[in-house]
Amino acid sequence: MKDYKNILIIKMSSLGDVIHALPTLYAVRKNWPNAHITWAIHEQFASLLPGTPWVDDVIIIDKKQLKKPAYLWQLRKELHSRHFDMTLDLQCIAKSAIVSLLSGAPEKYGYWELREGSNLVNKALVGEHKYDHVIERYLDTVRALGGDVDSIEFPMPAYVDAEKSVKEKLACHGVDEDYIVVVPGARWIIKEWPLLNFGELCIRLCESGKKVVIAGASDDAEKGAFIENYVKNKNLVNLVGSTTMPELIELIRHCEIFISADTGPLHIANAFKRPLIALFGTTSPKRTGPYGGSHVHLIISPTSKATPEQPLVDDPDCMAQIPVDAVWSVYEQVLGKEL
Template sequence: MKAYKNILVIKMSSLGDVLHALPTLYALRQNCPDARIVWAVHEQFAPVLPGRPYIDEVIYVDKKRLKSLSYWKELRRTLHAFHFDVSFDLQGLAKSAIVAFLSGARERYGYWEMREGSFLVSKGLTGPHKYDHVIERYLDTVRVLGGRVDAVEFPLPDICGEKQAWRQRLAADGLTGPYVAIVPGARWNVKEWPLSHWQAFLQRLTASGMAAVLLGSGDDVPKGKALKDHDSSGRVFDYTGRTDLRQLMAAIAESTLYISADTGPLHIANALKKELIALFGPTCPQRTGPYGGNDDAYIHMVLSPTSQATPERPLVDDPDCMAQITPDMLWQVYEGVLKKVKL
């Protein structure tokens, strides 16, 4: 791989997608240790990005202003000041193509699956993992350019302060022991596990003496409230909509186990190498599920028996698919995981 001096990585959204791109960042830094690496991102997802030595600068891209030519001029001035040798468009969409075009980078690359005309701006690179997990697809951009990829690593920000504050917050709310972190929602309704299933599982979980901490965005608040209201044990603690991204990372990091369907926080748990259980139905885990490379013993899957998703057809709009995962199926996996984790 060339000894690039100024590298632009473009991956602006969403949460899971940004986290999927972190192993490529790690590989770029390993191959170009002296380069200045800049990441273009939507501001709300920036908290999961690491600082130095992996990223030297972060550029916030305002999605709402990308249709404005005056904003293009402003963004062009900002980007050109870095004198980029190369850009890596790991989004592969029209919005990221605009950023790559305005960057002034002499070389512009992306992974092979370039959509919405982005292939007209950046060259899609096809490697040996064309139909594998999206993390490997991104890493192929480094491989094709002659770079070495020795490991799948997720460089993350330091959250030691957030973890300490989180434990203090839990103690103030009456929780001092182990807990299972649960995110009951998902970005798309079709990927959600039914609330009635969560209620049945939580009833069994709390009856066993384990506490549950509910997490998620503001959109998950109604689900969190419904699950909390259904609880009679006092062991369900609802923090949906009450954490920022760094606090969410801390809450997951401090848990004994993480459980959710296919949603952004699942990939935080994966990046943290937290023991996790992932519920999958209409989406394909081989393409976008939690991925640990050769070190994946912490990843446990519960797949819907009616799932039809494949790497070639990664999303199947089946509203009943997730309901086919029963609380008993999850409980069986949970019991198996509990035997290996240290409380």
């Protein structure tokens, strides 16, 4: 195994994808404990990264500037000044390949699925998990470089101030320790469970005496408002669009149970091994779902045609085929395990 001293990891987006790459960061640090590790990422996802000893430095990549020659020249100067001896591109698309190319590193690698011409820059590192979960595909890069992968670990950041502020927000609504986090949104509409279903589920949860916190990005504020108005119960707290990323991390870290469809915050819950209920249909959990552990409870639409080979299926009716009763039944099972 070559002794790399200065490593650049490239994974710029999105929320779930960055978290999927964290076990590879863990493995890189364990196999090259003395290396200086830098991570290139978009600013809105930088707070997902842990600090030392996992990541020594972070480079913010402005995706809106990547087509501008002046920005590329400045980025090249900055990257070259750091003298990387290896880049590990875990995104493997055009924009990440540009960063890899500009790094000046003599060795440029990516996982096997090189897309959008990234094969012209990076060398694919292929392993036995080529068609398995994306976490294993990323980890194969470490294995191919001669490293050992003994376990799958998610080094997550901890935010003391954000933990305090989110607890204060919850306390204003009478929420103390035990609460359920529900995230109704998703990156793509076809991945979402119907809002009415979420509303009916939240009614049952609230009427059972549980405190329910709905959360998500500011883009989903209308969804949060709809559920709040539909449920009309003091046990429901609407924090959709009202948390920073560090606050969202801490909100999920301390929740009792997490419930959502295939969305970024789901992978935060998985990284913390929180008991979670994940609803899938138009995407394949075998490729990008919460990975492993008894804390994971999957509910897959009976009409789902998504597979690891076809991970996204455009079926607008698929997710609606998951009934509220099915989710409630799994919730009762999870609650029984937690009591």
